[in-house]
Amino acid sequence: MENFTFHSPTKIIFGKGTEHLVGAETKEHASKILLHYGGGSIKRSGLYDRVVKSLEAAEVDFVELGGVQPNPRLSLVHEGIQLCRDENVQFILAVGGGSVIDSSKAIALGVPYKGDVWDFFEGKAEPQASLPIGVVLTIPAAGSEASNSCVITKEEGWLKRGYSSQRNRPVFAIMNPELTFTLPPNQTANGAADIMAHVMERYFTNTPDVSFTDRLCEATLKTIIQHVPIALAEPANYAARAEIMWASTIAHNDLLSTGRVGDWASHWIEHELSAIYDVPHGAGLAVVFPAWMKYVYQHDLNRFAQFAVGVWNVEQDFFDPEKTILEGIRRMEEFFQSIGLPIRLDELGIPDDRLEEMAEKCKKGPDGTLGNFVKLTTKDVLNILKLAK
Amino acid sequence: MENFTFHSPTKIIFGKGTEHLVGAETKEHASKILLHYGGGSIKRSGLYDRVVKSLEAAEVDFVELGGVQPNPRLSLVHEGIQLCRDENVQFILAVGGGSVIDSSKAIALGVPYKGDVWDFFEGKAEPQASLPIGVVLTIPAAGSEASNSCVITKEEGWLKRGYSSQRNRPVFAIMNPELTFTLPPNQTANGAADIMAHVMERYFTNTPDVSFTDRLCEATLKTIIQHVPIALAEPANYAARAEIMWASTIAHNDLLSTGRVGDWASHWIEHELSAIYDVPHGAGLAVVFPAWMKYVYQHDLNRFAQFAVGVWNVEQDFFDPEKTILEGIRRMEEFFQSIGLPIRLDELGIPDDRLEEMAEKCKKGPDGTLGNFVKLTTKDVLNILKLAK
Numbered sequence: 001m002e003n004f005t006f007h008s009p010t011k012i013i014f015g016k017g018t019e020h021l022v023g024a025e026t027k028e029h030a031s032k033i034l035l036h037y038g039g040g041s042i043k044r045s046g047l048y049d050r051v052v053k054s055l056e057a058a059e060v061d062f063v064e065l066g067g068v069q070p071n072p073r074l075s076l077v078h079e080g081i082q083l084c085r086d087e088n089v090q091f092i093l094a095v096g097g098g099s100v101i102d103s104s105k106a107i108a109l110g111v112p113y114k115g116d117v118w119d120f121f122e123g124k125a126e127p128q129a130s131l132p133i134g135v136v137l138t139i140p141a142a143g144s145e146a147s148n149s150c151v152i153t154k155e156e157g158w159l160k161r162g163y164s165s166q167r168n169r170p171v172f173a174i175m176n177p178e179l180t181f182t183l184p185p186n187q188t189a190n191g192a193a194d195i196m197a198h199v200m201e202r203y204f205t206n207t208p209d210v211s212f213t214d215r216l217c218e219a220t221l222k223t224i225i226q227h228v229p230i231a232l233a234e235p236a237n238y239a240a241r242a243e244i245m246w247a248s249t250i251a252h253n254d255l256l257s258t259g260r261v262g263d264w265a266s267h268w269i270e271h272e273l274s275a276i277y278d279v280p281h282g283a284g285l286a287v288v289f290p291a292w293m294k295y296v297y298q299h300d301l302n303r304f305a306q307f308a309v310g311v312w313n314v315e316q317d318f319f320d321p322e323k324t325i326l327e328g329i330r331r332m333e334e335f336f337q338s339i340g341l342p343i344r345l346d347e348l349g350i351p352d353d354r355l356e357e358m359a360e361k362c363k364k365g366p367d368g369t370l371g372n373f374v375k376l377t378t379k380d381v382l383n384i385l386k387l388a389k
Numbered sequence: 390m391e392n393f394t395f396h397s398p399t400k401i402i403f404g405k406g407t408e409h410l411v412g413a414e415t416k417e418h419a420s421k422i423l424l425h426y427g428g429g430s431i432k433r434s435g436l437y438d439r440v441v442k443s444l445e446a447a448e449v450d451f452v453e454l455g456g457v458q459p460n461p462r463l464s465l466v467h468e469g470i471q472l473c474r475d476e477n478v479q480f481i482l483a484v485g486g487g488s489v490i491d492s493s494k495a496i497a498l499g500v501p502y503k504g505d506v507w508d509f510f511e512g513k514a515e516p517q518a519s520l521p522i523g524v525v526l527t528i529p530a531a532g533s534e535a536s537n538s539c540v541i542t543k544e545e546g547w548l549k550r551g552y553s554s555q556r557n558r559p560v561f562a563i564m565n566p567e568l569t570f571t572l573p574p575n576q577t578a579n580g581a582a583d584i585m586a587h588v589m590e591r592y593f594t595n596t597p598d599v600s601f602t603d604r605l606c607e608a609t610l611k612t613i614i615q616h617v618p619i620a621l622a623e624p625a626n627y628a629a630r631a632e633i634m635w636a637s638t639i640a641h642n643d644l645l646s647t648g649r650v651g652d653w654a655s656h657w658i659e660h661e662l663s664a665i666y667d668v669p670h671g672a673g674l675a676v677v678f679p680a681w682m683k684y685v686y687q688h689d690l691n692r693f694a695q696f697a698v699g700v701w702n703v704e705q706d707f708f709d710p711e712k713t714i715l716e717g718i719r720r721m722e723e724f725f726q727s728i729g730l731p732i733r734l735d736e737l738g739i740p741d742d743r744l745e746e747m748a749e750k751c752k753k754g755p756d757g758t759l760g761n762f763v764k765l766t767t768k769d770v771l772n773i774l775k776l777a778k
Contacts, residue, residue, distance in 0.1 A: 001404075001627075001628065001632070002404065003403060003404025003405060003407065004401075004403050005401065005402050005403070006400075006401040006403065007399075008398075009396075009397075009398035009400075011396040011398075012393075012394065012395040012647075013394050014392060014395065014647070015390075015391065015392025015393060015648075016392060018392065208628070209627075209628035209632070211615060211632060212608070212609070212632045212636050215607075215608030215609075215611055215612060216605060216608050216639075219601070219604030219605050219607070219608045220604075222604055223600060226600060238598075239390065239597070242390045242598065242648070243390070243598070243600060243601045246601055246647065246648065247601050250601075250605075250644075255639075255644075258403070258635065259403065259404075259631070259635065
């Protein structure tokens with residue numbers, strides 16, 4: 001196990017009807033806020049009205065900015081920063097899923113910064129201050145409600161980049177599983193792939209002696225595998241929606257990576273897919289991850305065998321670990337398909353004429369490679385994309 | 390799943406050599422502190438000197454109070470409160486295990502309070518302020534380094550009582566598994582029983598639809614079962630010590646009880662044993678828990694069968710759940726014995742002449758019962774104590 005610091009101070013307020021607490025909770029931090037959200041779904045569902053009513057009851061003054069799109073855009077972040085400065089906003093309230101939360105985080109970082117907030121995403125500067133943010137979560141997927149990460153897309157050149165910092169952790173997250181009853185099936189499924197990917201990026205590590213977090217990872221994956229089919233069959237099944245929602249937070253608040261080095265190559269490969277083709281992040285991950293696994297599993301047969309047995313209940317073939325492993329990957333693909341996810345690029349509508357461009361553009365470290373479990377070169381990334389065809 | 394609030398803001402600084410960070414970390418919170426510890430072990434091990442050196446390097450001024458005993462005493466808490474007031478202390482640094490941390494928490498609650506701090510433990514008052522506390526942990530057991538709980542013994546009448554509050558959560562916990570290499574075997578084993586009990590108190594619930602936290606509980610229990618025998622055989626095995634230490638925190642920071650109502654009867658029964666006979670809390674729990682299980686398992690055969698299969702790898706007998714369950718309890722007793730723990734009152738040196746007094750004295754709720762999974766009357770507690778003979 002590696003040395004680590006773990007600090008996940010987000011206050012989680014979880015359960016039925018909890019959005020009514022947002023006003024009082026926000027008032028603990030600020031009296032003038034930006035209410036940030038996406039398309040019209042929170043207005044159609046009535047959530048917007050309930051949030052506004054709760055803010056008003058707590059005498060929290062707000063300005064608002066809607067219009068966050070999936071793969072949230074830098075231009076709207078710039079607009080939000082200007083609005084916050086003009087209106088002397090002290091706090092950002094994100095009402096939505098990962099895109100709205102990430103857009104809020106970027107605005108919160110940008111308000112007190114004199115340069116362009118994109119500097120942080122390019123590694124050109126470190127923030128010295130930021131506004132606090134709070135969340136009312138509507139989509140269990142990104143885990144952004146308690147994570148330190150934030151991913152933004154710059155339209156010029158379609159660059160998708162992340163910036164991670166303790167500053168990005170929301171001070172509170174209000175999570176009512178009932179709000180997810182009306183999610184379309186594809187969003188539930190995309191969310192499942194995103195949650196599972198967050199766990200798997202942490203699971204595939206070269207760090208020895210991490211059996212406690214291995215077990216916690218397996219517990220989280222099994223929870224998603226058990227409950228997502230139930231939520232798809234019965235969208236208003238509170239028990240299943242609640243298990244998924246809570247697991248989505250734990251999958252990405254860094255508990256599962258304490259003391260271990262994660263991989264994250266699949267995430268960065270997927271970011272190229274969704275930056276160019278604007279495909280949902282979760283669907284992209286369902287395509288990239290199986291291909292990545294097939295490409296790298298020989299690097300650590302024991303770990304992949306443990307994954308097959310511990311997560312997918314494969315009967316272990318002690319004399320043929322590869323058979324065990326490939327059956328695990330097959331069951332994962334089968335699971336993704338069973339919940340309506342694509343597992344190949346063509347199912348995502350992605351042609352194969354820009355694979356080399358994506359492999360080239362994919363964010364690499366100073367040594368020119370990507371990932372930690374196996375360090376991938378541009379050529380490796382291209383091979384993985386070809387395996388995903 | 391029940392609605393819940395989960396807020397575990399303690400910053401965990403984990404790994405080799407991390408005690409050297411204590412000065413800088415403390416300085417973030419205060420310049421004048423109380424350094425609180427137990428017997429002489431931290432002086433013999435050199436930890437005291439390293440902590441003092443780190444505090445001095447960070448220009449943190451301190452006064453000190455040693456002498457905390459297992460089952461920490463109210464009289465020393467009173468002494469600490471007076472010392473903090475006299476010296477204008479702003480922060481308490483606990484260097485030790487659960488007893489030192491709990492004593493620190495009680496002092497932190499008492500300093501700004503005009504009445505007797507015992508009022509909080511009797512439910513007669515609620516604290517309106519408290520000092521922040523930090524921890525350098527030396528014993529993985531109580532989980533107090535990130536928990537909201539605090540248990541103190543009042544010598545007059547040997548009353549052992551707890552008070553739980555967000556105020557009790559330390560702002561940081563420094564956890565170096567190397568510090569646990571020199572723990573005597575019985576402290577390692579007692580710690581294991583305490584950690585497992587914290588998980589099992591949460592596991593045995595009547596709340597339906599809690600499979601995610603069930604899996605997390607099983608993961609935590611399996612980690613202890615796997616690594617404690619290794620740590621006993623090889624006291625300086627860093628990997629095993631690290632897994633145990635991190636699991637001990639997660640066992641009691643309330644993640645595992647999110648959305649579910651725990652039981653806690655076994656803890657309160659054990660508190661009577663250790664209040665009167667001053668036995669180690671963990672050893673007492675190893676005696677009480679099997680007896681409690683045998684007394685209550687018929688209340689929920691499914692949950693106890695899941696425990697036997699999911700934690701103790703019992704081959705499930707689908708046609709005889711009681712056989713499966715009793716084999717699980719037998720394996721737990723066997724495990725406790727294998728790591729040197731007592732499983733019966735006489736092994737603890739407790740005679741059977743005061744069982745009725747303990748059953749009577751054991752803290753009950755307003756309805757006169759104890760526990761949530763099964764509500765136990767005084768007579769039930771007596772029956773459990775008799776089963777533990």
